[in-house]
Amino acid sequence: AKKRGRNRYYWFEHSMESELRFRSELESGIRRGIPAGEFVPYYEKQIDLATGEIVGFEMLARWNSPSLGLVSPDLFIPVAEEIGVIADLSESVIRQALLDARHWNPKLTLSVNISPVQLRDPWFAQKLLKLLVEANFPPNRLEIEITENSLHENIGLVRSMITSLKNQGIRVSLDDFGTGYSSLSQLRTLPFDRIKIDRSFITTLPDSKDSATIVQSIVALGEGLGLPITAEGVESEEVLHELRKFSGLKAQGYLYGMPETARTTAEELAQLDLL
Ligand code: C2E
Ligand code: CA
Ligand code: CA
Ligand code: CA
Numbered sequence: 001a002k003k004r005g006r007n008r009y010y011w012f013e014h015s016m017e018s019e020l021r022f023r024s025e026l027e028s029g030i031r032r033g034i035p036a037g038e039f040v041p042y043y044e045k046q047i048d049l050a051t052g053e054i055v056g057f058e059m060l061a062r063w064n065s066p067s068l069g070l071v072s073p074d075l076f077i078p079v080a081e082e083i084g085v086i087a088d089l090s091e092s093v094i095r096q097a098l099l100d101a102r103h104w105n106p107k108l109t110l111s112v113n114i115s116p117v118q119l120r121d122p123w124f125a126q127k128l129l130k131l132l133v134e135a136n137f138p139p140n141r142l143e144i145e146i147t148e149n150s151l152h153e154n155i156g157l158v159r160s161m162i163t164s165l166k167n168q169g170i171r172v173s174l175d176d177f178g179t180g181y182s183s184l185s186q187l188r189t190l191p192f193d194r195i196k197i198d199r200s201f202i203t204t205l206p207d208s209k210d211s212a213t214i215v216q217s218i219v220a221l222g223e224g225l226g227l228p229i230t231a232e233g234v235e236s237e238e239v240l241h242e243l244r245k246f247s248g249l250k251a252q253g254y255l256y257g258m259p260e261t262a263r264t265t266a267e268e269l270a271q272l273d274l275l
Pocket of ligand 4: 176
């Protein structure tokens with residue numbers, strides 16, 4: 001038993017070591033990758049359900065890592081936040097996205113995700129405006145997405161931030177709604193322009209009565225508060241059918257295709273005469 005324990009200890013130490021090595025390679029890769037331009041925007045279509053037309057895109061960051069390949073933001077965003085480089089990373093992909101989106105039809109909007117860490121930076125609004133000016137991009141075509149989980153601390157700071165962004169014409173959406181800590185009173189006091197229903201409720205819509213009830217309630221809430229709704233994670237015609245029972249919704253999801261590069265997005269828009 002002693003021997004086995006020791007082997008297990010060695011194995012444990014070994015895997016800890018390789019995990020630590022992976023983590024430190026990840027960190028240095030991210031630090032190097034930002035100035036090297038390895039972080040790139042991908043674009044996911046946003047559809048107006050009433051017309052079926054593309055009304056905008058959500059930018060989703062990807063890491064084109066020389067050693068790891070195309071890396072998902074769920075892996076690199078938390079690390080970038082922890083090592084203090086999320087603002088630089090975000091600035092790099094938003095700058096590229098503004099330049100890409102400038103060529104699209106001006107009625108198309110661009111949504112970008114903002115980390116809670118960035119929201120705690122008192123200069124955030126200023127920095128974002130600088131990027132808009134540099135790219136000559138109209139603020140009223142930009143929408144920023146804040147997750148519910150950004151709202152549980154420093155609510156006063158977040159409120160003044162949202163207000164100053166809105167004063168510049170930028171719209172602000174509440175992302176992943178229904179999964180976080182936000183209370184309904186925050187919905188009333190924070191001047192959001194849109195609610196995005198988390199995809200966990202949308203993907204399960206046809207099979208789960210509870211999800212259907214929750215989606216119905218959120219749509220009613222949006223109507224009552226005058227907040228338009230986006231449903232994310234629309235993967236199937238069945239879900240689309242359920243969502244058509246409501247009016248005024250926007251939708252996103254793999255049903256409309258996977259997130260694409262700037263080039264593929266532009267090619268698709270050109271075919272639709274939206275470039
Ligand atoms: P999110 O903002 O909720 O973005 C939606 C995620 O769901 C994206 O994953 C998208 O690819 C995925 N998705 C879209 N439609 C479907 C669908 O029909 N089914 C399924 N199963 N998934 C779908 P992705 O690109 O891996 O991004 C994950 C998260 O990383 C995003 O969640 C967002 O919170 C964060 N993120 C992405 N880009 C950035 C960024 O530039 N800055 C920050 N701070 N966060 C980012
Ligand atoms: Ca989002
Ligand atoms: Ca979301
Ligand atoms: Ca999410």
